[in-house]
Amino acid sequence: MRALEKRKPMNNNETEIEAGEWLARLDRDNPSPTDLAAFDRWKNADPRRAAAYARLAATWQALDRIQAIRPSAREPINNDYFKRAGQPPRQVPFHPSGRHSIADSPQHLLQPRSAHRRWLFSSLAAGILVAITGYWIADKFGSAQSFRTSIGGFQQIVLEDKSTVDLNTDSEIRVALTPQMRKVELVRGEASFEVAHDVSRPFIVSAGNTVVRAVGTKFDVRRLESSVEIIVDEGRVVVGAPDILEAPQTSVSPTMVRLSAGQTALSSGSGVKLTTLPQDSVARKLAWQNQMLVFDGDSLADVVAQFNRYNERQLVIADPSLTTLHIGGYFRPTNLDAFTSVLQSNFGIRVHTEGNRLVLAAATAN
């Protein structure tokens, strides 16, 4: 294994080895009283043994947090969920059908972007682009490609210029690359763009009457009911009306707003409103790229609205007193069962099913 060869020699003293053996022994279903007594004798004979064991026990406990990315119970167990990318992939990196099963592609999670992209490129070289040619449609810009996801779906797309697009739940884009311009229309939903640097071909994202222009940067665009939200993760972009398209690419007219990393803008008919977000908040908002939802004291109403973007089954708050509950933690957006079980166990909220709705109610007083 590559990973093994690269690894440094690990700690190998006797105490460390024994501590690992004890941890594994006590991790069995029902360690016997004999084992427990023998463990105590072993541990108490030398404080360094207790220390080595505590270090491994702390590691073992920390590993439980990986359950935050546990796939939904409906998905089959994948013995090798964490298999590294880089080995010949067993799945194509994206599904033209949009619906992207989480268990299919653990490589998409949390991998450093560069490694991830290398893997995607080699897949592309292998001709996987062929799979999406069925989606070519003609429009007024010449030929454009269309990509869409269904509710709960996620798709990563590498464009010909090596820019990448992450497509969130229930979203659609149309892509038209010409020698003068790289143009993406966000038809609905949310998409994040990592734009390959190319000064000669501006990268333009349009969403309704809002247009975002970039050269090489990372940003996110989401269509809301009557406005468009833009978050800049790296670099800078210009936001304005469609006349950006006609303007010289370096100019910024009074009707355009310049946005840099950490800033977010809400663009609507009445103009562009700019705010600056803490770094942590940007990371939380963009956690969907790792197919996660991350909350930090968000109101239950907001949390429910987020989950409802990703699921056909809709959460409904029956009790107005619940809307202001504060929720923290990470969740799989498509794993409603995990979320509702937290609501039940941690907040005493009652959950019952009505058709396609999951109704949340406060626990009764008695």
Added chain:
Amino acid sequence: MTPIERNAWLAKEILVHERALRGYLSRFFKNVADIEDVVQETYARLLSLNDSASAAVRSWHAFLFTSARNVALDRIRRAHVVSLDALAEMGSIDALDQTPSVDEGLNARQELALLFDAIASLPDRCREALTLRKLYGLSQREIAQRLGIAESTVEKHVAYGVRLCAERMFAMRGETRKPDAAKDARARKAKADEQ
């Protein structure tokens, strides 16, 4: 503290500095086994503190490095062969001045990425066993049945896997030690050895 609270404290306040601590100690000990011994002994001292002593500690980072320096000094004094230079250096250098600044806390994504990376780096069968145990919550017996291997083999995978994960998560986290510092340390040691 309950064991669960203690484990959480250990991971959050102490183990996150282990890589830096090992880097610091590597300037005085050539042998990985010596460093390992000093780290274990230092943790043992920390864990044996009573509640009032613990409550008085204002910075666990500082306390950890000071304790490690004292353990290392004891060890060097006991081993009569050590060079006086090394001893003088050890005694005069304030451990904290020489260590990288405190690591910034990890955000949720980074923390998960760290865990993900630790499990992903395991050898094949070991990785499968830990995936089933930690991600899916299967028991060792269920894992044995599922993978068609003996329960004792699963136990061995757990024993080995947890050690590798500890190393990956804490001992070599980030691998950001400055190459220059390591080179300087080697040069100093080589010089000390000549004398």
